[in-house]
Amino acid sequence: NAGVTQTPKFQVLKTGQSMTLQCAQDMNHEYMSWYRQDPGMGLRLIHYSVGAGITDQGEVPNGYNVSRSTTEDFPLRLLSAAPSQTSVYFCASSYQLHTGELFFGEGSRLTVL
């Protein structure tokens, strides 16, 4: 049982480049979300989805784009990377929106130069 799988684990980008962080879950969870974790800031919600075709913004959505074409996958796109987007990104899922019992991936560490 793989749970929540994120790729890549590490990535270095130059300012202005674009990239996609991949997230897949095999638990048939309806709710998926992306958080970023920064020192002194805690985990902050970027975007979330309550099912295929449905996405919404979280606390810090600017500079990021998401889509949800299948139940399993929830990619996060950085449109034009900036140094302020250097962070560790976590994908998390749960069986429904209102439960706080989230299953997290192992994270993707992104550095923007």
Next chain:
Amino acid sequence: EDQVTQSPEALRLQEGESSSLNCSYTVSGLRGLFWYRQDPGKGPEFLFTLYSAGEEKEKERLKATLTKKESFLHITAPKPEDSATYLCAVQGPSGSRLTFGEGTQLTVNP
């Protein structure tokens, strides 16, 4: 705006030395309070959900309690394998997001 403050930022204990971690919160209508454990280089792992003041949950050496303004994570006779960062989060009425604290980094020395 929901707010979560955890203290202390870091805590060092000797093996067997019991202590408590604090999570103070401000939320307009608490839907739930959650504790997670995070090991270095890993994603957070769910530990407990608390829904109302007076509620308690236990798991091995950990016990979580909840009041109207704060939650405590009590660690009884900790072992080195309990070393991790412990995160507290609250969920408000909309249920659409969790607001996390910055965490308490616990180190248990043998």
